[in-house]
Amino acid sequence: xxxxxxxxxxxxxxxxxxxxxxxxxxxxxxxxxxxxxxxxxxxxxxxxxxxxxxxxxxxxxxxxxxxxxxxxxxxxxxxxxxxxxxxxxxxxxxxxxxxxxxxxxxxxxxxxxxxx
Amino acid sequence: xxxxxxxxxxxxxxxxxxxxxxxxxxxxxxxxxxxxxxxxxxxxxxxxxxxxxxxxxxxxxxxxxxxxxxxxxxxxxxxxxxxxxxxxxxxxxxxxxxxxxxxxxxxxxxxxxxxx
Numbered sequence: 001x002x003x004x005x006x007x008x009x010x011x012x013x014x015x016x017x018x019x020x021x022x023x024x025x026x027x028x029x030x031x032x033x034x035x036x037x038x039x040x041x042x043x044x045x046x047x048x049x050x051x052x053x054x055x056x057x058x059x060x061x062x063x064x065x066x067x068x069x070x071x072x073x074x075x076x077x078x079x080x081x082x083x084x085x086x087x088x089x090x091x092x093x094x095x096x097x098x099x100x101x102x103x104x105x106x107x108x109x110x111x112x113x114x115x116x
Numbered sequence: 117x118x119x120x121x122x123x124x125x126x127x128x129x130x131x132x133x134x135x136x137x138x139x140x141x142x143x144x145x146x147x148x149x150x151x152x153x154x155x156x157x158x159x160x161x162x163x164x165x166x167x168x169x170x171x172x173x174x175x176x177x178x179x180x181x182x183x184x185x186x187x188x189x190x191x192x193x194x195x196x197x198x199x200x201x202x203x204x205x206x207x208x209x210x211x212x213x214x215x216x217x218x219x220x221x222x223x224x225x226x227x228x229x230x231x232x
Binding site: 094107 | 149151153158159160161162163166168207211213217218219220221222223224225
């Protein structure tokens, strides 16, 4: 069974540019979540999508956005990049149903973004 | 608001030593879930265990054991007879049951180094 696939694995951008990251969940998983990991702030929740609808959103500026497609694949976009956006962006998928908060998340290896 | 604290940022042990990683959480919910994830150098978080707030039974899985105590809001993780392969960053996380979905709040992580 294939795991969670994130592309690209590494990328370098300059300030002011935008970036799109992609996540393919485990087959059958309908929930996709995104997390940002930095040395200073640790792991922080960005947003969660379930059946193409944003179900939860973390405390990030509007420059961070996402979407989910009918096949459950998800993309996140960061516009007008800042130096502080340099981070490892982790995607996680889960079945999505069941009691709230109970789902086990399966994480991808992440996309490491460097902003120069 | 929920919060997870892992006071130990880094622990170094010699192989075969036992080691306990501490986790203290805060939540106002009566229904919540606690998780431990392991992050090896490859980057992806690997699920280790999930407990719900109504089940305080301790759990043992091979060399791993977990001690959940609601009275002290702690969910500690012990590795018995540590091995070099246990070297990784370990995260404790909390998910509240009143969230419509899955949103994990992570602790800052504990970097465990097991030396041969």
